[in-house]
Amino acid sequence: MYYYQILPARKIPQVYLTYSSEFELGIGQLVEINIRGGLTQAIIIREIREVKIEFDKSKIKPISQVYNFKFNQNTLGFLKIFSQNTFNSINLSLSPFLQPLKLITQKQWKSLSESNYESHVLADSEKSELPVQKTDFLLDISVTLRIMYIIRSAINIETPNTLLIIFPEKKYLNKILEEVISHPEFIKLKNKVEIYNYAGDVNKKSKETIWNLINTDQTDLKLKIIFATRAGLFLPFQNLKEVVLVDEANSMHIQDQNSIYFDSRDAVFLLAKAHQANLSFVSTLPSIRLYKFYPENIMNQLRI
Amino acid sequence: MKILFIHCRRGLYQLTKCKACGHTFECKNCDAKLVTYRQFDRTLELVCHQCQTYYKYPNQCPECKSTELYSRFGGIEELVEILQRETELTTVRLDKTEKVAIGKESDIKIKTKPSVYFSETDVTNSPLESQVQSGLAPDDQWGTTGCQTQSDGVDNKFDYLKLPRNKALIERAKELRQVGNLSEVLFWQAFNQKKIFQWDLDRQAIIGNYIVDFFIPELGLVFEIDGESHDLKGKYDEVREKYLLELGLEIVRFNDKDIKKKINSVEEMVVSAINQRVNYLKSTPSRFAIHPSRGELKNICISDRQDKGALVNGNLIDDIEKTDQIFVHTRIFDPAIPYSAFDQIIFVQAENLLASADYLVAEEMMKSLAEVLLQVNEKTKLIFDTNSVELEMFQELAKLHFENSENISVYRWYLDFLEKEKLNRGKFGFPPFKNLLLLTTQEKSSINSLDKLKIVNDYLVSLKADLPEVSWSSPYPAKFLKRRNMYSHHILIRYPRQYEYFNLLRKQITQLGDLYNLQLRLNPRHLF
Numbered sequence: 001m002y003y004y005q006i007l008p009a010r011k012i013p014q015v016y017l018t019y020s021s022e023f024e025l026g027i028g029q030l031v032e033i034n035i036r037g038g039l040t041q042a043i044i045i046r047e048i049r050e051v052k053i054e055f056d057k058s059k060i061k062p063i064s065q066v067y068n069f070k071f072n073q074n075t076l077g078f079l080k081i082f083s084q085n086t087f088n089s090i091n092l093s094l095s096p097f098l099q100p101l102k103l104i105t106q107k108q109w110k111s112l113s114e115s116n117y118e119s120h121v122l123a124d125s126e127k128s129e130l131p132v133q134k135t136d137f138l139l140d141i142s143v144t145l146r147i148m149y150i151i152r153s154a155i156n157i158e159t160p161n162t163l164l165i166i167f168p169e170k171k172y173l174n175k176i177l178e179e180v181i182s183h184p185e186f187i188k189l190k191n192k193v194e195i196y197n198y199a200g201d202v203n204k205k206s207k208e209t210i211w212n213l214i215n216t217d218q219t220d221l222k223l224k225i226i227f228a229t230r231a232g233l234f235l236p237f238q239n240l241k242e243v244v245l246v247d248e249a250n251s252m253h254i255q256d257q258n259s260i261y262f263d264s265r266d267a268v269f270l271l272a273k274a275h276q277a278n279l280s281f282v283s284t285l286p287s288i289r290l291y292k293f294y295p296e297n298i299m300n301q302l303r304i
Numbered sequence: 305m306k307i308l309f310i311h312c313r314r315g316l317y318q319l320t321k322c323k324a325c326g327h328t329f330e331c332k333n334c335d336a337k338l339v340t341y342r343q344f345d346r347t348l349e350l351v352c353h354q355c356q357t358y359y360k361y362p363n364q365c366p367e368c369k370s371t372e373l374y375s376r377f378g379g380i381e382e383l384v385e386i387l388q389r390e391t392e393l394t395t396v397r398l399d400k401t402e403k404v405a406i407g408k409e410s411d412i413k414i415k416t417k418p419s420v421y422f423s424e425t426d427v428t429n430s431p432l433e434s435q436v437q438s439g440l441a442p443d444d445q446w447g448t449t450g451c452q453t454q455s456d457g458v459d460n461k462f463d464y465l466k467l468p469r470n471k472a473l474i475e476r477a478k479e480l481r482q483v484g485n486l487s488e489v490l491f492w493q494a495f496n497q498k499k500i501f502q503w504d505l506d507r508q509a510i511i512g513n514y515i516v517d518f519f520i521p522e523l524g525l526v527f528e529i530d531g532e533s534h535d536l537k538g539k540y541d542e543v544r545e546k547y548l549l550e551l552g553l554e555i556v557r558f559n560d561k562d563i564k565k566k567i568n569s570v571e572e573m574v575v576s577a578i579n580q581r582v583n584y585l586k587s588t589p590s591r592f593a594i595h596p597s598r599g600e601l602k603n604i605c606i607s608d609r610q611d612k613g614a615l616v617n618g619n620l621i622d623d624i625e626k627t628d629q630i631f632v633h634t635r636i637f638d639p640a641i642p643y644s645a646f647d648q649i650i651f652v653q654a655e656n657l658l659a660s661a662d663y664l665v666a667e668e669m670m671k672s673l674a675e676v677l678l679q680v681n682e683k684t685k686l687i688f689d690t691n692s693v694e695l696e697m698f699q700e701l702a703k704l705h706f707e708n709s710e711n712i713s714v715y716r717w718y719l720d721f722l723e724k725e726k727l728n729r730g731k732f733g734f735p736p737f738k739n740l741l742l743l744t745t746q747e748k749s750s751i752n753s754l755d756k757l758k759i760v761n762d763y764l765v766s767l768k769a770d771l772p773e774v775s776w777s778s779p780y781p782a783k784f785l786k787r788r789n790m791y792s793h794h795i796l797i798r799y800p801r802q803y804e805y806f807n808l809l810r811k812q813i814t815q816l817g818d819l820y821n822l823q824l825r826l827n828p829r830h831l832f
Binding site: 084085087089169171172174175176250254261262263284285286287288289291293 | 638639640664667668671674675678715718719722725726729735736737741810813814817818823824825826827828829830
């Protein structure tokens, strides 16, 4: 019997719980457990050696279901620093990470190959991560042209690569996506890229995006470009190398109503840090933060 | 011509009150005023924007049982109704449209079915009339007094809401209604029940410090019945009449004996007086008359809403004959909208753009405005309809116009704003200079809510030595103290962006949050 420390996506006083499994499972493995008569999704944080368990082992409940999916080290690292830096409970912070996975059907779960994933140890950083890294920003009246420039640069890298572009709202996302797809430069690059779109809602496009992200083929060198709203920060990325935020002053970047609270303009710094990805801001007009950080040399204006 | 109206207020009316006692209709679950909406079956309902509770539009005031209710501070739905009525053009609500085709000026198309409030057959059923029937003030179109509106058969109505009214006389007026003399009862029966004219007739109506016998509010027409009592009050009546005339009212007097003996001839006189009054009001300038406006040199116009009431006042719409499509929206800048396709963009009640006290609003509003200014073409005329032309924002816009309407000028104008905003944010320690953390309680009792935060405040005082550079406010009530039957207070904590003792701060605050069930929001959208 194996014993694991589990992080459930539900606010509980203890934060972590101990559950058992007959099979050996990896860190970051997605499971389902029974808490107070209800099933809750959770992830495995660490294995507990039997000798270290001080209480009655017979009272430890078994894990109800194991999904054929593990969060990678980068995503677990992002979960931790996101929770710490935004003052959200780590249990509730897990919920948006699990939300996209709910779009995967049982049939798709079964078809997933386990060999795609490796076990990692949860990163343990407790520093305040809000913006410390140098960031580029691009100012131009045409956001589409700036995004085209970033896409062209990202394509040159000949390794599996994912580019995430965060928009403040779905309407804006759709507009720019339409413009990018119809751009003559993009049409030339069509064979080298795959475009996905995720606005946090349940539809065919979202399902396709999630499925393609977790069922990724490591030999496929096509650049994956994800046009997303703030919900896209919590997607299960495999090779996230570029993060772009369309930095409009729109307060829709702020999630203020659900159980977790964050500003995606802050959270992108944490995401880029966790995935060691490049971070760029794109805007037609500078926001107040760009205007402050630029003279302080925290952000560089990228001239094309 | 394609015209876009931008009005940042949702619903039909923002406020519903009792005319008699001033009672304001609020949500039972929240400290929020109810917003009036019109349903598809054209009946009215009240909605709480905080908890989404719907209420049937009341027939009477729960406090004084008066049936004289009125709604004011018009929103986008009222704007649509007025535009439909005034222009008879289809008004397209962009705030309810998911996708707008982007194209040249001539081929702007709405892919989804626009939400049109009145079909052609509905136009005959005047929305104004139904408002009158439902107790809504018909001419309080734009929230402030002094507005003249148009309706069936009459171009303008008298704005009776601006009339002074001594509330201390309410009881006296009620008494007079109950003990009315014979001639008054006869007059009331003859005209109120017949409805020979479409106007509401008020009996024993209060105007200033006086009570008049009969009053048609929408026409500003007073009917007085002179009996013996009037004969004895010569000077008093003189002063009274002078006062009423100064208010712009017209007074028609009848003799007590005529009412009793010649009601038919009185009826003819009443109809004649009404027709004369209607003609008189028709001759006064309508809302589409030329209106003095400021700064109209090239394409930015700050329209000074001097009468503080009219919607499409002055020359907001250049040429209604040439207008073929009207669009309305609640957002200043919507990335899906091709602003260059419009000939005119009108910001209705533009002073409301800065109405919120939240620290993010100024940046968001100015950036949105700059985006619009950058997108419009040279021919697009931007009109800011306001009654506060002295506001810095309008003064700056006017300067921008005087200088140059090229993009470079817009950039400079926006960067000037950023410079000022940066100084303000730095001065008050707002993001991005410092981080703000808002602690919020949610309790069933207001006292418990405040008490909890007092304890938190005391605890923070004890940590002061360990957490240098951290400052916090004393507990303060939330903007909506009660929301969904829960009471909220806030404490706002401010700490440096790269804070050396962040771990200690985080641990202490999250412990407090767990212990007292507090919501913790980093750099939130609203601080109140």
